[in-house]
Amino acid sequence: MENLLEMSSLFLQQLVNGITLGGVYALIAVGYTMVYGVIQLINFAHGEIYMFGAFLAFAMVTVFNVPFFMAAILSIIICACFGIVLDIIAYRPLRKAPRLAALITAIGMSLFLQNLALMIWGGEIQSYPREALPAFFYQEAIAFGDVTITWIQVFILLVTVIFMATLHFIIHRTAVGTAMRAISQDKTTAALMGINVNRVISFTFALGSGLGAVAGILVGLYYNAIFHMMGFIMGVKAFAAAVLGGIGSVPGAMLGGGLLGVAEALGAGYLSSAYRDGISYGVMILIILFKPSGLIGRSTTERV
Amino acid sequence: MLKLDNVNSHYGQIHALKGISLEVEQGSICCLIGANGAGKSTTLMAISGIQPVSSGDVTFEGESIKKMTPDKIVRKGIIQVPEGRRIFPYLTVEENLMIGGYANPDKAKVAEIADKYYEIFPILKERCNQLGGTLSGGEQQMLAIARALMGSPRLLLLDEPSLGLAPLIVENIMKIIKQIREEEGITIMLVEQNAQAALELSDFGYVVETGEVVLEDKADKLLNDPKVKEAYLG
Numbered sequence: 001m002e003n004l005l006e007m008s009s010l011f012l013q014q015l016v017n018g019i020t021l022g023g024v025y026a027l028i029a030v031g032y033t034m035v036y037g038v039i040q041l042i043n044f045a046h047g048e049i050y051m052f053g054a055f056l057a058f059a060m061v062t063v064f065n066v067p068f069f070m071a072a073i074l075s076i077i078i079c080a081c082f083g084i085v086l087d088i089i090a091y092r093p094l095r096k097a098p099r100l101a102a103l104i105t106a107i108g109m110s111l112f113l114q115n116l117a118l119m120i121w122g123g124e125i126q127s128y129p130r131e132a133l134p135a136f137f138y139q140e141a142i143a144f145g146d147v148t149i150t151w152i153q154v155f156i157l158l159v160t161v162i163f164m165a166t167l168h169f170i171i172h173r174t175a176v177g178t179a180m181r182a183i184s185q186d187k188t189t190a191a192l193m194g195i196n197v198n199r200v201i202s203f204t205f206a207l208g209s210g211l212g213a214v215a216g217i218l219v220g221l222y223y224n225a226i227f228h229m230m231g232f233i234m235g236v237k238a239f240a241a242a243v244l245g246g247i248g249s250v251p252g253a254m255l256g257g258g259l260l261g262v263a264e265a266l267g268a269g270y271l272s273s274a275y276r277d278g279i280s281y282g283v284m285i286l287i288i289l290f291k292p293s294g295l296i297g298r299s300t301t302e303r304v
Numbered sequence: 305m306l307k308l309d310n311v312n313s314h315y316g317q318i319h320a321l322k323g324i325s326l327e328v329e330q331g332s333i334c335c336l337i338g339a340n341g342a343g344k345s346t347t348l349m350a351i352s353g354i355q356p357v358s359s360g361d362v363t364f365e366g367e368s369i370k371k372m373t374p375d376k377i378v379r380k381g382i383i384q385v386p387e388g389r390r391i392f393p394y395l396t397v398e399e400n401l402m403i404g405g406y407a408n409p410d411k412a413k414v415a416e417i418a419d420k421y422y423e424i425f426p427i428l429k430e431r432c433n434q435l436g437g438t439l440s441g442g443e444q445q446m447l448a449i450a451r452a453l454m455g456s457p458r459l460l461l462l463d464e465p466s467l468g469l470a471p472l473i474v475e476n477i478m479k480i481i482k483q484i485r486e487e488e489g490i491t492i493m494l495v496e497q498n499a500q501a502a503l504e505l506s507d508f509g510y511v512v513e514t515g516e517v518v519l520e521d522k523a524d525k526l527l528n529d530p531k532v533k534e535a536y537l538g
Contacts, residue, residue: 175402175406178395178399178402178403178406179403179406181392181394181395181399182392182395182399182403185392185393185394185395186390186392188354188386188390189386189390189392190392190403191353191354191373191374191375192352192354192374192378192383192384192386193378193383193403193404193406193407193451193452193455194374194375194378194379194383194406194407194408194455195375195403195406195407196373196375197375298394
């Protein structure tokens, strides 16, 4: 009996950890999937925007003594603008070029931004100063048996849910969201209906990048680790989440993120935490092999 | 109202439009007829700003629009119903209509126009929450026309509205086009392979062959022209 209780509490604890992590994956994954939806590009620099989100908030807190929440909001706004600039200088000139050209540019931007961060902040792992945050963040919010949920986890979940709900509202209930969906289905006709396609693409980048920054700040808090390669690792995993759900599908990215987070946490709990990354990559490979359209993606046909 | 002056356009190496000149008069229905691949759709895409114009000029009410982006051209009042209807398949009927009104800043007006077309096309009202891709061809054509009208065009470009539709539905669509001109005063430029139906509806017609206008005249004259009869009317 006691054994059973222990087993289930391990399971529950990992489930909670997994959902927290999954929420963060989802926040990043929607950035990949939305951009893919409108311009069929895997924006490999998206992970770096997430990294800059974490670093910018860090810099504002440590260098300029900006209160943490203010710094977070500013960082999100700056990253949203940053996403627009990235599109305009790196991707827009290649809109009519072969897709491979834009993909290579995306990888180039990713490397460039990683090294830029390395130059600015160095290669060491940084963390948000403890006193920048309300003290209760580090206390447990809920505990039953051996299962504990910290306030940071509650905060991460809450923020994730609020942003995802807002995103869903934007995509399905606003004019610009409808335009985003129209562009992902038929760009030429969207333009023929009077949609300024470039402006909507900019908006998409801003939205995805802003959410990426949110995720970066949350992860910086959760793991206490901000470093120039954080975006690369997280980016690949969030991309795996987007592929798992079906690239191009926003609900798919949410589902994929959640599932991947839980799978990783359970794998880390029951097998070994060394397999953590392997699980994500394994899931991605399996999905690409057996169901390339993802769990709820639709198999897209090429339209001219 | 609309004037194309010696318009040339290329797809890579292919010279698709070789000096097309034509004019659409305010309040008229004008048609472009010709075989598949003659350059009719390219002409419309050049007017709408999708297909780049290499030389020559496109003017709308005296103003050159050849360098304008497609969304600006829509805001000037030229809206196209593209070939094959191109309904957004995963947007609902209502969302498709709203996209048509996207460029129209007056949202109250957009809702008013939507109500009007729901009345004219009751089937669209019935299906307003259905995905666009689930409609039949004829329903999609009605939706495509209504969607374009949501932007309050002054010049409506219609590319092959009869394509793939049953004769009875074609007749219905042609009647609707006539109605749009008569009741809304919207000028219409029609591209058709169905030359008979198009000429019967139009005031003026152009015959296009391999990127050039080879014949132009009043539509009733073209209907009786022996060359047109032989080549296009069968």
